[in-house]
Amino acid sequence: MSLITLGIESSCDETGIALYQMERGLLAHALHTQVAMHSEYGGVVPELASRDHVRRVIPLIRQVMRETGVSMAQINAIAYTQGPGLGGALLVGASVANALAYALDIPSIGIHHLEGHLLSPLLSDPAPEFPFVALLVSGGHTQLMRVSGIGQYTLLGETLDDAAGEAFDKSAKLLGLGYPGGPALAQLAASGRPGQYKLPRPMLHSGNLDFSFSGLKTAVLALVKQSDDDVQTRADIAYAVQEAIVDVLAYKARAALTQAGLDQLVVAGGVGANQLLRHRLNEDIGKRGGTVFYPDLQFCTDNGAMIAFAGALRIKQQQTRKDYRFNVKPRWNLAEITDNS
Ligand code: KG4
Ligand code: ZN
Numbered sequence: 001m002s003l004i005t006l007g008i009e010s011s012c013d014e015t016g017i018a019l020y021q022m023e024r025g026l027l028a029h030a031l032h033t034q035v036a037m038h039s040e041y042g043g044v045v046p047e048l049a050s051r052d053h054v055r056r057v058i059p060l061i062r063q064v065m066r067e068t069g070v071s072m073a074q075i076n077a078i079a080y081t082q083g084p085g086l087g088g089a090l091l092v093g094a095s096v097a098n099a100l101a102y103a104l105d106i107p108s109i110g111i112h113h114l115e116g117h118l119l120s121p122l123l124s125d126p127a128p129e130f131p132f133v134a135l136l137v138s139g140g141h142t143q144l145m146r147v148s149g150i151g152q153y154t155l156l157g158e159t160l161d162d163a164a165g166e167a168f169d170k171s172a173k174l175l176g177l178g179y180p181g182g183p184a185l186a187q188l189a190a191s192g193r194p195g196q197y198k199l200p201r202p203m204l205h206s207g208n209l210d211f212s213f214s215g216l217k218t219a220v221l222a223l224v225k226q227s228d229d230d231v232q233t234r235a236d237i238a239y240a241v242q243e244a245i246v247d248v249l250a251y252k253a254r255a256a257l258t259q260a261g262l263d264q265l266v267v268a269g270g271v272g273a274n275q276l277l278r279h280r281l282n283e284d285i286g287k288r289g290g291t292v293f294y295p296d297l298q299f300c301t302d303n304g305a306m307i308a309f310a311g312a313l314r315i316k317q318q319q320t321r322k323d324y325r326f327n328v329k330p331r332w333n334l335a336e337i338t339d340n341s
Contacts, residue, residue, distance in 0.1 A: 003076045007308025010093030011085025015056040016304030028064040029305040032056045050088035079311020082110025083329030090328035098324040107320035116306035117268040120295040128293040138269030139165035144256040151339040157209025167213035171220045171241045192239025199244040250280040263290040273300040
């Protein structure tokens with residue numbers, strides 16, 4: 001039987017657990033989202049997040065083992081999110097992973113959360129082939145990367161301030177919507193009318209592949225203040241916000257493919273769940289003969305499957321050690337795990 005990897009994700013407000021086997025693919029995955037718990041506060045409360053991971057992680061591991069019939073003795077390695085993310089939340093996954101790996105006498109491996117997102121479209125069928133351009137759009141990151149292989153990531157451009165997901169979340173908050181704002185704003189935008197409001201497209205013609213979204217929230221604030229407070233007006237503003245963010249992302253993604261001389265685009269991270277973004281990318285990239293790949297919707301946002309999968313690929317590729325000393329890296333640049341040899 002080929003290698004079975006247990007994956008543990010706990011970097012933010014989702015506890016994700018999965019079992020991945022090289023030959024058979026994803027065996028099972030389970031997720032607990034803390035969205036309801038944090039929504040009362042309008043955002044993630046780090047201490048509450050850590051405590052909830054403590055409560056969830058073992059029951060979720062038991063759940064995937066029960067579902068698959070895989071026993072502890074059959075697990076060959078444990079992958080966990082080592083960073084970036086909330087320090088306390090990361091520590092829960094890292095300590096459980098290392099304690100369990102020590103007890104089972106198997107290797108543990110720390111995974112970069114964004115590498116998990118980057119590789120997650122490879123879990124789908126059809127999967128992209130290396131090399132491709134990845135558009136990483138989450139609550140904390142907005143980056144365009146050239147992915148030449150596992151561990152071979154070149155940054156092409158990134159946001160200079162807010163992430164795209166943050167722009168969705170902050171605008172949603174200004175429109176009186178709950179957390180997380182992205183899906184709520186997209187839903188409200190569905191009843192919005194085109195052309196009612198015009199919002200800036202920051203850095204659209206900057207000539208490089210960088211982004212800036214912080215000005216958008218200021219523009220939305222001004223609009224909200226000067227407009228009527230009825231549902232249709234708010235829907236029209238939501239429509240304009242979504243258009244502005246999607247326009248910039250689609251334009252720069254297309255420019256990145258041109259610059260890299262590639263025709264496959266992979267979209268990863270929570271904002272990749274946005275239907276307008278998907279529609280626009282398919283259209284724009286399709287027109288130039290390219291293909292866009294997305295992870296399954298359930299693997300767009302944080303999950304354990306991408307960590308188990310990235311762990312399995314990494315373990316196949318690199319020497320693993322049974323060294324259970326661990327640290328977490330709340331701030332961790334993807335460039336640090338890039339193998340440029
Ligand atoms: O990747 P993710 O689950 O967590 C991070 O690592 O950040 O991404 C979460 C982000 C949030 O900002 C959320 O508002 C956004 O993804 N998001 C969306 C949609 N679904 C999630 N934004 C726009 N449209 C959506 N449908
Ligand atoms: Zn994420």
